[in-house]
Every structure is written in C-alpha cells, then in structure tokens.
Amino acid sequence: MPSDLYKTCKFCGGSSLISFEASERMLGMGGTFDYSECRDCKSVQLDQIPQNLADYYSRSGYYSFLPLVQSGFARRVFKQIRMNLLFATNAKAFEPSFGYWLKKLAPGFHSKIADVGCGNGQLLYELYASGYTDLHGFDPFMEKDQVINANLHLRKQRIEESESTFDLIMMHHAFEHMESPMETLQACFDKLNPGGKLLIRTPVTDAEIWKEKRELWVQLDAPRHLVIPSVVGFERLSKAIGFDLYEVLFDSSAFQFWGTALYEQGFTLRPNLVDELYSKEELVSLDEKALLYNKEGIGDQVCFFLTKPI
Numbered sequence: 334m335p336s337d338l339y340k341t342c343k344f345c346g347g348s349s350l351i352s353f354e355a356s357e358r359m360l361g362m363g364g365t366f367d368y369s370e371c372r373d374c375k376s377v378q379l380d381q382i383p384q385n386l387a388d389y390y391s392r393s394g395y396y397s398f399l400p401l402v403q404s405g406f407a408r409r410v411f412k413q414i415r416m417n418l419l420f421a422t423n424a425k426a427f428e429p430s431f432g433y434w435l436k437k438l439a440p441g442f443h444s445k446i447a448d449v450g451c452g453n454g455q456l457l458y459e460l461y462a463s464g465y466t467d468l469h470g471f472d473p474f475m476e477k478d479q480v481i482n483a484n485l486h487l488r489k490q491r492i493e494e495s496e497s498t499f500d501l502i503m504m505h506h507a508f509e510h511m512e513s514p515m516e517t518l519q520a521c522f523d524k525l526n527p528g529g530k531l532l533i534r535t536p537v538t539d540a541e542i543w544k545e546k547r548e549l550w551v552q553l554d555a556p557r558h559l560v561i562p563s564v565v566g567f568e569r570l571s572k573a574i575g576f577d578l579y580e581v582l583f584d585s586s587a588f589q590f591w592g593t594a595l596y597e598q599g600f601t602l603r604p605n606l607v608d609e610l611y612s613k614e615e616l617v618s619l620d621e622k623a624l625l626y627n628k629e630g631i632g633d634q635v636c637f638f639l640t641k642p643i
C-alpha cells in the first residue's frame with residue numbers, strides 16, 4: 334500500500350496529495366526528492382528530509398555568514414533621519430533598500446524585535462543604524478552568541494528557547510526551510526506579545542511560474558525548501574493557531590523567470606549567465622512582468638503580515 338495514503342498536508346490537514354519528484358539544481362547535486370502537493374490547498378511539502386540535509390547547505394554558501402558590515406556615526410545619523418522621514422511622510426523616496434515592508438509594520442523605535450533565521454544579523458544591524466534599540470537575532474546555525482552592541486544581540490538558539498516575548502517577529506525566507514509550519518507559527522505566536530506582529534516572507538505556490546514549469550521552478554529549491562505554502566493554505570493554518578492574517582503582499586522579482594530559465598536550459602544557478610541569456614531590454618521587461626504578476630497575485634513570493642489579537 335503506498336505510504337502516500339497516510340500523509341497529510343502540513344497546512345490544511347488535507348489527506349489527498351499528489352506526489353512529484355524534484356532534484357537539486359542550484360548547485361547541480363542532482364538526486365531525486367519526493368514532494369507532495371495538496372489537492373485541496375495546493376501547498377507543497379518535501380516527503381522525507383534527507384539525513385544529509387546539511388550537505389546541501391554547506392556547499393551553497395547559505396551558512397557562510399559573511400561578516401557584518403557596520404556603519405559609521407554619520408551614516409547612522411543619516412539612516413535615522415531617513416527612517417523618521419519615512420514614518421512622517423510615508424514617501425517611497427525614504428524607503429530603505431533593505432525593507433520596503435517596514436513601512437507597513439511601522440514598529441516604534443523601542444519595540445522589541447526578533448529576526449528568526451537572522452544569519453549574520455545584517456538586517457537587524459540596519460534597523461539598529463536606523464534608530465531601533467531592542468533587536469534580537471536567532472539562528473541555531475551561527476557559530477556562537479554575539480553581542481554586537483547594547484541594542485543588538487545575536488543568539489545561537491531557536492526563538493522557542495528564548496525567555497523573552499516580542500512586539501515584532503520577522504522571518505525573511507527562513508519559514509520554507511523549517512520542517513513543521515505548525516510548530517514554527519505556534520512558536521511565533523507564543524513568543525509574541527498580545528497585539529504583536531509577525532512578518533513572514535516566503536515563496537508561495539500561487540506562482541504562475543510554478544504552474545507552468547513545475548519542478549524547474551527556481552524557488553522550489555529541492556531539497557532545501559521543506560514546505561512551500563499557498564496563500565490559502567497559509568491562511569488556514571495561521572487562523573487555526575489564532576493569528577489574524579491582515580495583509581498579503583506579493584513581492585516577486587525577475588528572478589523567478591531567469592532562475593527558472595537557467596534550470597530549464599540545464600544550468601545551475603549562475604547569475605553571471607543572465608547577462609548572456611538576456612538583453613538589457615529583455616531584463617527590463619522581466620522586471621515589468623514580475624510587477625504585473627505581483628499585482629495579479631500570481632508572483633512566486635509574498636510577505637504575510639499577521640497580528641496576534643489582544
């Protein structure tokens with residue numbers, strides 16, 4: 334009897350799943366990985382996590398943890414003025430390049446903020462330089478705990494292990510690397526203060542490029558991506574946990590097209606090939622196509638904005 338009969342969707346709990354195979358393409362390591370797609374909510378999950386999953390990270394540079402780049406005093410003053418202007422005017426011109434999503438969250442400068450899967454902590458550092466004072470990074474894969482300064486601590490642990498609770502928790506392309514979306518969302522819920530906000534940025538299977546190209550889709554990223562929700566699947570799970578999902582913002586880029594095209598042509602993920610494959614005009618039109626896809630809700634990644642009700 335196929336084991337598929339006993340599997341359930343990690344997002345909606347549905348038991349009708351379609352199996353498909355994918356291989357590792359970013360580095361060209363190949364192999365065959367069994368994934369399942371839920372017939373009901375259309376989310377995708379890896380059936381069995383390979384025992385040597387770490388090998389698929391170590392060669393990719395995922396955890397190479399580039400050194401943190403710090404800003405001088407003058408640069409920090411500039412960044413603080415810019416952030417204050419952003420909140421005062423809401424003008425696009427003041428959006429920092431690291432986070433257009435920040436405007437929607439508009440956390441106070443003394444909010445307690447956590448970044449789950451923070452890597453080298455660069456994003457939190459940018460928030461520090463912009464005036465934020467209570468910043469906490471979590472990443473079990475970092476070498477050791479680091480106190481960057483009085484306002485910014487990085488910890489080699491999971492957020493579940495922290496004794497603090499937060500006003501804002503963020504996960505930037507970390508959610509899809511975690512085995513249990515239910516446990517991940519529950520941990521965020523438990524660690525948020527009432528009224529606190531959660532930002533999750535992840536690929537989604539609402540993507541037109543996924544429907545068209547299936548296992549060649551660059552953000553399927555077998556076997557590193559363990560779960561990829563659909564918007565509907567994510568909404569159901571987050572609701573079941575008690576969250577209010579108040580906004581879904583598609584923010585996909587031309588990467589979905591050229592990354593997938595590289596795989597389709599048998600290449601590994603080599604961004605330097607892009608200029609050979611596409612003219613400047615073609616790349617501009619791919620950017621425009623991505624914007625259109627985002628508007629239509631068929632781009633390949635989103636920002637989920639959630640609150641924990643008071």
Ligand SMILES: [Zn+2]
Nearest residue numbers: 342345371374
């Ligand atoms: Zn489902």
